[in-house]
Amino acid sequence: MLSYPFLLFAVATTGTPGPGNLAHMAVGQAMGFRRALPFLAGTATGLVFMSIALAFGLGELLMASETASMVIKVAGFVYILYLAWKVVRMNIRTPDATERRFTFRDGLLIHPLNPKGWAVCVVGFSQFSNPELPLTPQFLAFAAVYTVSLVCFHCLWCAAGAWMVQRLRSDRIRLTVNCLAALLMVGATLRALL
Numbered sequence: 001m002l003s004y005p006f007l008l009f010a011v012a013t014t015g016t017p018g019p020g021n022l023a024h025m026a027v028g029q030a031m032g033f034r035r036a037l038p039f040l041a042g043t044a045t046g047l048v049f050m051s052i053a054l055a056f057g058l059g060e061l062l063m064a065s066e067t068a069s070m071v072i073k074v075a076g077f078v079y080i081l082y083l084a085w086k087v088v089r090m091n092i093r094t095p096d097a098t099e100r101r102f103t104f105r106d107g108l109l110i111h112p113l114n115p116k117g118w119a120v121c122v123v124g125f126s127q128f129s130n131p132e133l134p135l136t137p138q139f140l141a142f143a144a145v146y147t148v149s150l151v152c153f154h155c156l157w158c159a160a161g162a163w164m165v166q167r168l169r170s171d172r173i174r175l176t177v178n179c180l181a182a183l184l185m186v187g188a189t190l191r192a193l194l
Helices: 002-016 017-031 032-055 059-065 067-087 106-109 115-128 135-167 171-193
Strands: none
Touching: 002 115, 002 135, 017 032, 017 135, 017 171, 032 059, 032 067, 032 106, 032 115, 032 135, 059 115, 059 171, 067 115, 067 171, 106 115, 135 171
């Protein structure tokens, strides 16, 4: 299971731009790295829950059922629109700015509502597991490597966003960057859905 091709697969699928990484870049840009840590913890926890569901066969069910797949796609897209709206509003000054912060709960649903994430996990596990060996240790190894890789790349994308915000002094430029980040999140999600 822990082969060089599998490690390349994990890096390629977790490190490239997608809804999760772009959301972390946008959150890092909007809030800074330290304040984004609860959001990062939420996404890692959501991935663990998704992995557990995958181990119990939910991923195969979603891949086999057009209705279930469509529900995940629509719910995921609506959720990304919600996150994108929060990103855009981050630099708009209002009395209650705390409601716009990204929380653990906000991050929790990113991966379970990402149809690309389900597909990648189902395909990855089916390609790199050996049916002649016990599946539980292989699944645990897959989930551990995939989660560590994803968390590392989410942190890098979030840090890149935080680095950008340190360089942007104007509120107008920050708002423009937030809008672009939100558009990239929505665009990457649409691309994954089509």
